[in-house]
Amino acid sequence: MGDDESRQMTFGADGEISERSPDADDTNDFGDPKAADETDGGYNRYAVSSLLQKAVRRSDEEVAAWAAWELARSGFAWNLWERLHLYVVEDLRAGQDVALLVERYETLATERWEPNEWRGRLCAIHAALACARATSSREGPNADEFFRNAAAARAEADETDTEPAADFPVGEFEPGGEYDVAFDKHTGEGSRLGRGAEFFKTHGARVGPEGEDDLSARWQRLNMALHDVDFSGAQIAHAIDPVDEDEQWAEPSFDDEG
Known part of the structure; x- marks a missing residue:
């Protein structure tokens, strides 16, 4: 069983210590005494938390807003x-600015205001809505699980002297291979191959496939022209060219490179 599955299955298991805010009410909406992990609405907080995560994952704004409000008002x-801080890395596409928003909303709710009073609850709702409106993706957990499985497959194949059922995306990863450009002056292998500033400037500093903007490209041309290495026109042009969208690691060789 994968780590993510076991973590989610044990979350909220019997015996886990409950921590409700001391300012929270002792009775639920119906006037009945609340159990240790009961929300004001009479729900189990672990179930509400799980619902919040699924609502964020499925982009259901209303359910996410309610679940956040229910937890906040109930002293949880x-x-x-x-x-929520876990959800932004577990259930959203990388690069979503909502990660910073959640932190800001939490600061307002817990440091400037009281988390279960109305302003704190508004922060909870806003944070949940922001997460639900962001682009959902399980790419982080999926990648983590695949890389772990690939590592195990490689180790098993090494032990049995067979081909692994799955491998890392870089394969063997050595000089001369698909990712040869990584072995520049900043690595021991690259230094031993004599790959200095000429190799790095020509190959290792390229960006793409969007490429450099005009100003950055101009600076790079000037830097290479003023460098103590005598770069050829072809090398300068190549250094500025964006990498190929379909062949991001393809690099030509220049015979005069040291």
Whole structure:
């Protein structure tokens, strides 16, 4: 069983210590005494937290907003903010600015205001809505699980002297291979191959496939022209060219490179 599955299955298991805010009500909406992990609405906080995560993952804004509000008003704001910070890396596409928004909303709710009073609850709702409106993706957990499985497959194949059922995307990863450009002056292998500034400037500093903007490209041309290495026109042009979208690691050789 993968780590993610076991973590989610044990989350909220019997015996886990409950921590409700001391300012929270002792009775639920119906006037009945609340159990240790019961929300004001009479729900189990672990179930509400799980619902919040699924709502974020499925982009259901209304359910996400309600689940966040329910946790915040019930004295479980600490649980809410802890989980939301996990959701932005577990259930959203990388690069979403919402990660910074969640932190800001938490700061407002917990440091400037009280987390279960109305302003704190608004922060909880806003944070949940921001997460639900962001681009959902399980790319982080999926990548982590695949890389772990590939590592195990490689180790098993090494032990049995067979081909692995799965491998890392870089394969053997050695000089002369597909990712040869990585072995520049900043690595021991590259230094031993004599790959200095000429190799790095020509091959290792390229970007793409969007390429450099005009100003950055101009600076690079000037830097290479003023360098103590005598770069050829072809090398300068190549250094500025964006990498190929379909062959991002393809690099020509220049016979005069040291």
